[in-house]
Amino acid sequence: MAAPIAYAERTTYSLIATDLDGTLLRGDDTFSDRSLSALARVAAAGAQHLVVTGRPAPRVRPLLEFLGSTGLAVCGQGAQLYDAGADRLLWSVTLDRELAETALGKIEAEVGQVHAAVDQDGVEGLTLIEPGYEMPHPTLPAVRVDRRDDLWCAPISKVLLRHATLSDDELASVARAVVGSLATVTMSGPGTVELQPCGVTKATGLALAAGHLGLRPRDTIAFGDMPNDIPMFDWAGHGVAMANAHAELKAVADEVTLSNEDDGVAVVLERLCSQG
Template sequence: MAAPTAYAARIPAYSLIATDLDGTLLRGDDTVSGRSRAALARVAAAGARHLVVTGRPAPRVRALLADLGGTGLAVCGQGAQLYDVGADRLLWSVTLDRELAEIALGKIEAEVGQVYAAVDQDGTDGLTLTEPGYRMPHPTLPAVRVGRRRDLWGEPISKVLLRHPGLGDDELAGVARAVVGSLATVTMSGPGTVELQPCGVTKATGLALAAEHLGLGPEDTLAFGDMPNDIPMFDWAARGVAMADAHPALKAVADEVTLSNEDDGVAVVLERLYGEAECVAQYAPKTLSMEP
């Protein structure tokens, strides 16, 4: 166990652990492994905070956070919502102007042809609405099908989700960024998930607000993620750790690359930084790749 001890001596423990969910803390079946739960318990025992920072809106994480025993804060909706888990209320939220969202969609479709859209409504009971042709990238997440696109705009929304029948995510996101301009922030949060969110809103803005509530700052923060929407969070935090199968754009800015979500990559790092010898010894350590 000499190597993990030596590494921990070079890199300090952090007071705030910010983790993405899909592709990062969650396994492919939307569960958190026992090993990851134990590692997060070690973090709490050391006096540090765990903060979920996710693209999912608050209603889509309520049950998961309750299962994890969370009672504090969570950053949801790509940074558009700061959610008080214990009180089940939004401390802060920002919505995407629906007229601007329609204009942005029109500009994108003028370049690439028809896209299929969905929206996440604002609020702790907001629904995910999908227009005909849109297929949810996470089939376990509930959604309500509407008859026409204009039915998406009936209530305030936090973001728009886009899919194209032929273009890949990187190409669609690139076109959207080129034509949308200041109408919205364009991000990519997972396979089949290109999103429009309020201009200037990112995971970093939400994380910064949550950290301020906790009396902490970027120098206190260790962040984990797997997709380009995590890049602003990595830029803000003192250290960013990408998963083994993360998008190349995130790996390019990461300080470290750990194992995949299926191999408990988050837990591996947390055990090294916070785990006692018996905790680490319970699992055979695996080799990590390090960015220079």
């Protein structure tokens, strides 16, 4: 593991942006006591915690309630800005369903059959999965539909893809090569290659949320573990990758901390509090 990099210009940040899966959450979808304590310390010091996740707003709501958060959250890979206190979306972008179908066709023309799921837009949107698709997070609720056409019954924020034999890296590489401007291709976790609205990334939602809060990139420290966090790291003043992070994210991170199972986020936040 790379050694933590000393902060050359500042030791405090006003905005703590954290991914959830593989970052702040442990593998069993829980927060450690140490992480909760560290978040409480930075809040007491005046910093704001912002969840920036690929999960859609309905799948994030229970976690925000557990954290006692009534502020903003960036959901759906940056396609949704959710106000937890009001339980409403302040902003959302949907993926055109015809473009999504076309993109899927282009991908399958290259690699054969893929299995797909969609996250519907809105605070009550469902996750729909077609026959053959297995949820990478079995604890998350999903509704199985009878055929692919049923995935497009309502506006969607993104499409999730899985392939029987290709790795996530291989599937994402092919998808990026053939999808072009139809959608943005991201890889957000094991078994999770996604299509989202073209040009929308976690940085899109993070910048919008920071603007609402009156904060800037240099006020922000971001934590993540997968390639979908790269735009967020590019935007933030300081990017911290987890020890369990994908190599592509570690390559652009300012610092590598311990794994999500070893309270890597808390380790950095505790250091910041001691230096502040």
